[in-house]
Amino acid sequence: MxxxxxxxxxxxxxxxxxxxxxxxxxxxxxxxxxxLTAGPRRGFGSVRVRVTIGGSTWxxxxxxxxxxxxxxxxxxxxxxxxxxxxxxxxxxxxLELVDR
Numbered sequence: 067m068x069x070x071x072x073x074x075x076x077x078x079x080x081x082x083x084x085x086x087x088x089x090x091x092x093x094x095x096x097x098x099x100x101x102l103t104a105g106p107r108r109g110f111g112s113v114r115v116r117v118t119i120g121g122s123t124w125x126x127x128x129x130x131x132x133x134x135x136x137x138x139x140x141x142x143x144x145x146x147x148x149x150x151x152x153x154x155x156x157x158x159x160x161l162e163l164v165d166r
Contacts, residue, residue, distance in 0.1 A: 067163045119160075
């Protein structure tokens with residue numbers, strides 16, 4: 067499954083001092099991912115993915131966020147720097163599930 071979407075970068079409130087930055091996946095795609103990956107999951111319910119933003123591609127995991135009702139994708143500092151992204155910016159994300 068490949069998902070392409072635009073998402074706004076935001077900081078996780080519980081970790082503001084550490085600037086953990088995320089993008090929320092759209093609710094509809096999050097539901098499809100939940101259905102495809104039903105059953106036992108890795109730590110915190112994570113799902114392994116390959117992500118591309120601009121010229122940066124990397125492997126990471128998405129995590130379910132019960133508050134937002136969707137999966138969230140961490141955007142590491144190296145990618146934010148390479149793509150000149152900051153909190154509040156909107157990025158076009160291509161996300162591919164690596165395992166199901």
